Amino acid sequence: MPRTRPPYPPEFHREAIRLVRASNEDHPIPRVANELGVSVETLRTWVKQDEIDESEREELTTEEKEELRRLRREVKPLRQEKEILRKATAFFARKEIGSR
Template identity: 55%
Template structure:
């Protein structure tokens, strides 16, 4: 059962415009979650993925450098 926003606001003891703002913000958040997040969240995920890749590459290069340093000492 759906109740009018003004009635719910009265029952909660808040201004109806405040409640309307909260409802709209919740709707936007739901839509963003359904589409995989907003552009900032997508960019953050992409950047975190890239950082993980670079860390793996760095570790491989560190191990290779250590291996070749040992070979040079022989």
Template identity: 45%
Template sequence: MSKKSNTSKRYTLEFKCDAVALVYSSGKTVTEIARDIGVSPEGLRNWVNQDKTDRGQGPAGVLTTAEREELVRLRRKVREMEQTIEVLGKATAFFANHKTK
């Protein structure tokens, strides 16, 4: 009896692009191509849908890859700024307490 790994495989961007191009050009279903190249059908379907979104053909309100990357970058920056503000607040309180003594 074999166990499936809980860790997901990571595929290169080039592999994903080639797989999506194969879906568009082959005339086969996503499931058939996924079986042929050894990926999950749902994973390949997600890659195709994201490609359509990146090309401006996806549903309204869905983020493009570039927008997702920017969102991650901005959330990280906000988190860093919040930590900086917290440290500065604590430092201000510390020095205010020591000045009055």
């Protein structure tokens, strides 16, 4: 699904998270999101990921997610190459048996 607008700069993320954390309210995310013009869910996601990165939650950190994405991109062509080699091996094995 294509993004509807360019991503926010990291400084904007950090400032939005700081505003949420600095608030004395019980549920500051809706107010801060409205003030900054971002969706509540977007800001909630940023705050949650920051909590994960700061080891306040147990989930994949931003670095771990980036590494996972990178490794998945590396594995995909390797799996395709493996499948091609498997099929080529089977093809040549049949051809070898047929020529005997």
